[in-house]
Amino acid sequence: MAAGVVVAFWMVSILFVLTPGADWAYAITAGLRYRSVVPAVSGMLLGHLVMTAIVAAGVAAVLAQSPVLLAVLSTLGAAYLMWLGVGMLTSPSAPQEGGPGGTHSWARQTVKGVGVSGLNPKVFLLLLALLPQFTDPAGPWPLAAQIVMLGVVHVITCAVVYLGVGAGAKRVLRARPAAATIVSRVSGAVMIALGTALVIGQVLL
Secondary structure, eight states: OOHHHHHHHHHHHHHHHHSOSHHHHHHHHHHHHSSOSHHHHHHHHHHHHHHHHHHHTTHHHHHHTOHHHHHHHHHHHHHHHHHHHHHHHHSOOOOOSSHHHHOOOHHHHHHHHHHHHHTOHHHIIIIIIIGGGGOOTTSSSOHHHHHHHHHHHHHHHHHHHHHHHHHHHHHHHTTOHHHHHHHHHHHHHHHHHHHHHHHHHHHHO
16 A cells, blocks of 8 residues: 555544543543553454454445444444443542452453444544545555555554553552542543434434
8 A cells, every 4th residue: 555545544543543532431441440451452452453344344335325224333332332421420430459340350341342442433433434535446455455454553553542541541540539530420421422422413314
């Protein structure tokens, strides 16, 4: 692929990644609640890779031609985000080094991360709607290979930012329990707002 195309997509990708949303909220929660942010971030990265594979396999084109199915998936994603947000509002994360919150299985944290990213409307927009616009069906690379290449660039960016956000929350907020509670509740409110906006968007459409 042309380096200029990859750089152009990366610039769009990093703007999405640096915009706080459900992914940031979960990374912050993981930093406060668990001993390591790696399982949570790994789950989110896996979710992005799954979405990239879906686009590369051509499933995105099928979804685009089935508004009802796309609306159902979007609504499920919205409901999941709102459910997570309500949980963060009612049970805000507090800094923990051990105890139940610090010993949740890696598998559970990873699966939750897959749900956060795989059902995130921001990921839908970037990978399903914008990514294909940076490909060239007549280019020397197969279309699927171009999509995978751009998807990997996006995932690497996500890894750097999300690990930084989670580690920053662990270092900065662990010493400030009151601030940690406020940030957790704000993160929950963000998730609820994203889910609500997605539902409203489906209704208006």
